[in-house]
Amino acid sequence: MSPQIPFPLREKKAEEQQRFQQNLNVALVCPDCRVKPPHIVEEFASGDLVCGDCGLVLGDRIIDTRSEWRTFANDEGDDPSRVGAAANPLLDGDQLDTIISRKDGGTGIAKTLNKVQGKQLLHKGDRNIAAIYKEITAMCDSISLSKLVSDTAKQLYKRVEDEKLLRGKSSDAIIAACICIACRQERVARTFREICALTRVPKKEIGRCCNALKAKLQTSTSVMNSEDLMSRFCSNLQLPNYIHKSCVDLVRRAKELGTLAGKSPISVAAACIYLVSYLFKNPRSTKDIANVAGVSEATIKAAYKSLYTEKEKLIDINVMKDNPNCENISFDDLVLP
Ligand SMILES: [Zn+2]
Structure with a gap:
């Protein structure tokens, strides 16, 4: 004990410690002979819990937890354990029914029994x-x-x-x-x-x-946005990652400026892919994009038209040229709407 703590306090501290350090282990002791540690025997044959010293029966309903089989995990079908899988919360009830096994010595009776029971027992x-x-x-x-x-x-x-x-x-x-x-x-x-x-x-x-x-x-579901769709559309169109990134940038910029306000997120994504793919000289036709995005070519073209007219505001070509992947890009590569 540290000498700095005055005596009455020290005593108090020890008392407190004792209070919090109660022994929480539950030990089973024979109430008759009280030998510690107890020598308790589980007699599975009779289902009894017996004191090994005096023979007093301490419990008469114990469950045999040992397995009576040997399992070779990958060898044969199911694990013959007596408890099934965990209860499935998606199905009603506790699924604790007993089911007749289909396996027997090859007589086929078990299979029939299983079928009959299945018809009768399972909740429709x-x-x-x-x-x-x-x-x-x-x-x-x-x-x-x-x-x-x-x-x-x-x-x-x-x-x-x-x-x-x-x-x-x-x-x-x-x-x-x-x-x-x-x-x-x-x-x-x-x-x-x-x-x-x-x-x-x-x-x-x-x-x-x-x-x-x-x-x-009354759930609040997130609104689908074009950015989320973009990665899948781009990968289905086999467009490289830097094009995907530029598409996402373009979508964000168009949103800021309100260029495509009122258009569905799908057609916004499609139109942006169309524009960016031409800008980076890796063009995809409206037909290909329409197939992947599931919108009509006319919808893509209409949205593209709005993007095209505001292209200078939406895309800063000089910034893009710093990127090694897009050195000589120009608006001349874009098709006219
Ligand atoms: Zn005893």
Whole structure:
């Protein structure tokens, strides 16, 4: 103990320490013989917990936690553990049903039993919703959306189902709306047209469902912006990174000046790509851009026209020439609208 602390204080401190340093370990001691440390035996055969010194039964319901099999992880199918996977919050109930195994000595009886039980036992709703989750996963995978997005979409779908938020809409339309909103929530830019191609639900219907759902959920989804779309459009058009960067710069500048106010973020992105690709002598036709962005060529040209007339204000050519990738660029390379 440090000599600087006066005695009464020292005592107080020790007392305080003791108070906070209580032994929190719970130790099981035989109440009869009180031997420390106790010598307690688990008798799994009878399910008893027995004191090894005096033979007193301390507990009569213990669970055998040892495995009675050997698993060779990659060898054979499933781990025969008695507990299944963690409960899936996306499905109703606790999923603790017992399921008859399909495996037996090859007689085929188990398979039939499994089938019969499956028909009888599984909740019909659960089976439906499981199929829909599978569909959502497959759709999200096919346009390389992350698991985060597909999980969000599933959660949204569950809410819609549970709270009956979209009455009278087909499940396809609900799925499309859920994927759409999940994309917005996770800030992954996907256009209606892309979701439309994915789900084969008409664009108008997706829009209607999305709006209805947004209103019901009262979620604030981020507005899709041209910058987010740009990276995907540029990479689909095989444009190098410096062009992508310049496109983003142009979009920002156009926003500041309000050049393309009122145009959709998709057509803004498309028009900027068109202009920048010509400026850097790496041109992409309106047709190619229209295919990637999913807007019409006429829309791109109309937006491009506004950009072209304000090109001097939007792009500072002298600053750009400092960049090694764009030494001899000039506005003469741009096509006339
Ligand atoms: Zn004892």
